[in-house]
Amino acid sequence: MNLNKMGVAAKQAAFTLGQLATSRKDQVLNAMADALLANQTQLLQANAQDLVTAKVRQVKPPMLDRLKLDEDRIQAMATGLRQVANLPDPIGNIDGGFTNEAGLVISKQRVPLGVIGMIYEARPNVTVDAAALCFKSGNAVILRGGKEAIQSNQALTKILQDVLKVQALPEAAIQLVSDTSHETARALMQLNDYLDVLIPRGSGSFIKTVVQTATVPVIETGAGNCHIYVDESADLAMAVRIIVNAKTQRPSVCNAMEKLIINEKVAKSFLPAIAKALAPYQVELRGDTAARKILPLITPATEADWETEYNDYILAIKVVPDLASAINHINRYNTQHSEAIITNNYQHSVQFTQQIDAAVVYVNASTRFTDGFEFGFGAEIGISTQKLHARGPMGLRELTTTKYVVLGTGQIRE
Amino acid sequence: MNLNKMGVAAKQAAFTLGQLATSRKDQVLNAMADALLANQTQLLQANAQDLVTAKVRQVKPPMLDRLKLDEDRIQAMATGLRQVANLPDPIGNIDGGFTNEAGLVISKQRVPLGVIGMIYEARPNVTVDAAALCFKSGNAVILRGGKEAIQSNQALTKILQDVLKVQALPEAAIQLVSDTSHETARALMQLNDYLDVLIPRGSGSFIKTVVQTATVPVIETGAGNCHIYVDESADLAMAVRIIVNAKTQRPSVCNAMEKLIINEKVAKSFLPAIAKALAPYQVELRGDTAARKILPLITPATEADWETEYNDYILAIKVVPDLASAINHINRYNTQHSEAIITNNYQHSVQFTQQIDAAVVYVNASTRFTDGFEFGFGAEIGISTQKLHARGPMGLRELTTTKYVVLGTGQIRE
Structure with a gap:
């Protein structure tokens, strides 16, 4: 597992994704939904392996339930992909602008964050959710799910990557860290050269550990007292x-x-x-x-x-x-x-x-x-409980940043 | 030096600051400008001590120049305070809103970040700049300047705190970490229970060290290739x-x-x-x-x-x-x-x-x-080169966050 290599590939893929037209992204997301349904058998087999391993490890019933895929849940993932395809695309929006004293025309444009790292626990549906939201917002994603769901996550990622390949897009737009060791998780949290942001999803103590360990900027999601x-x-x-x-x-x-x-x-x-x-x-x-x-x-x-x-x-x-x-x-x-x-x-x-x-x-x-769907965002990558960047339910817009574009006619600073 | 105690006091002060009317904040900032000018002699004496120590330590001439205060520079700091008083207050602005399906009226209101940590190097004017911008945006600030400027920074902070006291406001709104050891700087960077954000200002390598060490969210400012x-x-x-x-x-x-x-x-x-x-x-x-x-x-x-x-x-x-x-x-x-x-x-x-x-x-x-003043923001706390929260020149608005205020009439979730 070479994280640096994944990082380089993700950064290149992000460059391509940042330039894609909305209709092209939506077409790909719908093709991914079709592919999930077309590959159900394969997905259920991979998931069955995870379930067998989990039972051997005496994983508790609520965790087993979160891990389990069935036809309904695969259908729900496919529906989720189509819903993301139907959402408005925040990329390219102009968040206002102005002309300064020197006559420079300055606009603030919405652009993707770049490369997003997602670290999460057992549910395999997070793999598809996160991939869809990152893709729609023009970001490459490096996913690191829990070891319990590794076979399911690999099968899901393979299906999504096959669609990217058929669509002549870089497969590195959606990558999975297949080594689920703590050392590799730690290295991912400190992959500052390639990751623009890290989003952990899981229990309060899990998120706390990520905050303590990460040197990549983290969007904290979660705990609610x-x-x-x-x-x-x-x-x-x-x-x-x-x-x-x-x-x-x-x-x-x-x-x-x-x-x-x-x-x-x-x-x-x-x-x-x-x-x-x-x-x-x-x-x-x-x-x-x-x-x-x-x-x-x-x-x-x-x-x-x-x-x-x-x-x-x-x-x-x-x-x-x-x-x-x-x-x-x-x-x-x-x-x-x-x-x-x-x-x-x-x-x-x-x-x-x-x-x-x-x-x-x-x-x-x-x-x-307090929920991205209830707020009408049509999606949710998590609920931010910190104060930087985003606060409260985070939808597609919160997976973007801005860039000032300044149009001049030869201005120099006096 | 008890950072936890400073943190508790800062958090209490932030609660008070967050409720202040704009005119009251502006009045205090103008009083601070007056106080700087009224206490010039005392300030120059403190600065002279820093300069003597710096010369003994064989600090280089450009650094000595950055450290030095004189009447013009004190005047410039006072003018800076008055300029911040004249800027529009971002607190209380409504960044849009909507009514959701359930009929909840949801507005996104601009509120202070809370408690800001500033870590910076030699220039004493950063002490006043940062204090003014944090105060105007309703934030408490914990300042940690370099050891070279410690006497000057203590004298400046004392003057600002005396104004707060006279104005019946909590002195802990503006605090200085007087222990300039690396251990205390490190502890400040990890004061997650009290700091909402940490803003380092200084050389590229200095900022990199802060990013590597901090567990508090950092707004990276700086390097420009x-x-x-x-x-x-x-x-x-x-x-x-x-x-x-x-x-x-x-x-x-x-x-x-x-x-x-x-x-x-x-x-x-x-x-x-x-x-x-x-x-x-x-x-x-x-x-x-x-x-x-x-x-x-x-x-x-x-x-x-x-x-x-x-x-x-x-x-x-x-x-x-x-x-x-x-x-x-x-x-x-x-x-x-x-x-x-x-x-x-x-x-x-x-x-x-x-x-x-x-x-x-x-x-x-x-x-x-690329500058807060040239962009017309009227102030600048730094230039963000990262993608979260703020990108490019950061003015008062970038020292704030948002809060969703949701007005209902008994709605429950189905």
């Missing part, structure tokens, strides 16, 4: 509906609710109501002293609870005297992902949205909407 | 004027020209003309074999020349058969800063601007225009 604050002015029935949705609709994802902050003026009436509403979902409730005075049977919440993203049917509850205390608690413990207030007080809604530091701040809605 | 390609269709008199400007107006800066790429069809007439025009400036010319056939007395250029940013009165010349070869050479060796073509062929101008990978691509103008 999301709070909902129920104000004393809240429509409590609305608060119940939103919390049940945010906590239970899909607890394993990053935009699910993890903490309930409740104003003490309504805690006594609201906490029994929300406990009752969550009971059918078997959500384990934990609470601070004040919450446990109202719900005596719930588990005491410790300091660790306030910091933890459970990704599970667990909800910790804190009672606060006022909005300022709620904001203070949230800004201290949140992961700057998605935070919500349920209120009917206009001034409180303004204060909350202004003072909370997070990628997405909600008034009277479920945190579950 | 800038090329000018003279096309066979160029107005050669214009090419001479632009090259003399780009090479000699200020050779030590990153947007100065370092390489001349010349089309072989005009090399014979152009090279003697440019050699003659550069002679009064004593520019050392180096050339490839073809260039040396035309200018036999110049130094042979080696592989190292193509990669080097001289920052000096040196120019290396390469003769190419066509535009594609010029683009290929530039994309291989440039540092993605500023690149120019001199041409009168429309199609060539399009091809060059589309295919060159750099922050700023010029047609018929000097590369020296």
